[in-house]
Amino acid sequence: MIDQVVSMVNGWIENFDLLSEGWRAGIVVFALVFGTATAAYLAGHMIVALERKFTKTKNLWDDAVLHAARKPVVAFVWLQGVYWAAEVAHHYSKAEIFTVNGAVLQVGFIWIVVWTMLRAIKEIEKILVSPLKMKSPMDYTTVNAVSKLSRAVVIITAILIVMQTLGYSISGVLAFGGVGGIAVGFAAKDLLANFFGGFIVHLDRPFKVGDWVRSPDRSIEGTVEHIGWRMTTIRTFDKRPLYVPNAAFTTIVVENPSRMTNRRISETIGIRYTDVSHMAPIVSDIRTMLENHEDIDSQQTLIVNFLAFNASSLDIMVYTFTKTTEWVRFHEVKQDVLLKISNIIEGYGAEVAFPTRTLHLPDGLRLEKDRSPTGATSEDPARKQGDGKNTESAGSATKLGDEGESGEGE
Template structure:
């Protein structure tokens, strides 16, 4: 090798002897390394696509851009150091710190991209709960940022023990100053771990005028879209002090109606009750494993009241009303088939004929007296 180099011209030989301190050669070497990385990446991409696992795809996608950036930035840092040292004729200690910060930044970048890729993949899987996936991803990103910040501080020469001591005292001050912010933060943590609702659920609170569909659960507030399409921004701390109802998790929807029959059809009540109950037991959209009650319930002011209490199989709001309409129409038909009628508010006025005659006689005599006076 040395014999081959001896045949090269003296200027080229002098450049090659100092290749690691020559900016042009470092740039060329960076370009060659970048081309090699692109070739290796494309080959690896073909290999991971043939595997059944998705983790290798996500890891490879996470390191693609950061590695390319490192290939260009690391030699650029070396070149910058050589140029500055030639001008200032002194060693620059901060360049070593800059290189360390570059490594730390690349590591944080790779891990953050990996967390984002895993989150996106997990959200596409229906078997994973969306709220839990987002919570784990947010906690992971927060942990990476805190760890990276502490590492960067240590790279600058700061004492972590002193920093943690100061952080303990400063945490008390910040805790008092940002009490509401912290309460919202821990309220969000409570939502993530207790999971009273998740993104996409219909929620409402009997304590507050809160009802709608959950769009996003953040660290500070939860966004709920009301049914008139207005966004509602609720601080997370509110959910620790109110009752929250989650109708999205109901197992059935209830049909509970009181139907009045005329008093004139009292003899037909037993047959009507039996027919309605048989109809519900054979209805394809009624869950017969739940409570099913059809009974003569009360003597109303103008009707004999029948109670119909049952549950549908569907929990969908639109589908439920279609089933309820079908049930009510069939009940009305059963009443007609039994030659009965649904009652409506009525009053019966009873008149005594003798009292009517007395009133008529008095009215007639009063009229004659008035005519005589005239």
């Protein structure tokens, strides 16, 4: 059909004698390009109109197909129109650049088909994970992995088809790939390890995007933002990005707190030794409070018992699980539980114990208060004054005695 159109246009140019052959060919080429632009514009607007019409239907897949095909259809119109213009120009010009028109058309057509398929895969991925479009949206990590694998298969197949179209032997390429793959495997073993590590993560799904993960083997803890084929991006709780090679996940232990069913409250609360008579009712009331608490899962393990005689307290073990797994809500529930336990203890006139020390003194030993640095006990001020005068008199007498002895000596 293309050859017939080109032959008809060339015959019309040769039979039209008003202008020179070059001018006639130029006008026809311009007309073809202008017509291509018009056709592409109309095709794009037609598909947009169809998209608006089909968005009102309940079928989601026709919307995805139309949206995926809109730009490739416009590109196909341009490819075909430019090819016709190039063929007309090639008929009157022997330039070498026009000798590749057929190969460019074939490669361009393959590229448009591949582009359409890649866009369709992307649109299908969006539908499958959207909670607005699907009643039960699929797991994003799984759908994303399948989408990446599908796109890789399409691209590799397209490359092989293009090479076959251009005259290269696929069998030779595959043989070279088998020999060269060994050398590439040794040179890029870390890259391949990360690739297969990412494949294992997508296959086993120990975590997905949005999960809180941590590793006791490494300093890794945060929220998963992206799972790639080479590395995984984790946002730490201080908002720093952490890039972990996927090969690391095949050798370390990964904990996923996001998949816990409950959060645990495990506390040891001590009361004073003087409150030992209230221990049994306090323990009973705490257990009853937890069993009736709306945010405590009574179906899980619940332990409230007198635990031990500690150095300064009588310890009570409180071990239970909350219904919520949300971090912020868990601390609100835990605060409420601890405050209610405190109220129960205070209700019996008891107190929560804190570290204390008792000093026992032997009988007959008395501590004196306000003892002076010289060891004398301080008493009333009048006595202190008297003591001062006596001390001064004794000093004067001593002085006179010394003088008398000196006189006798003389």
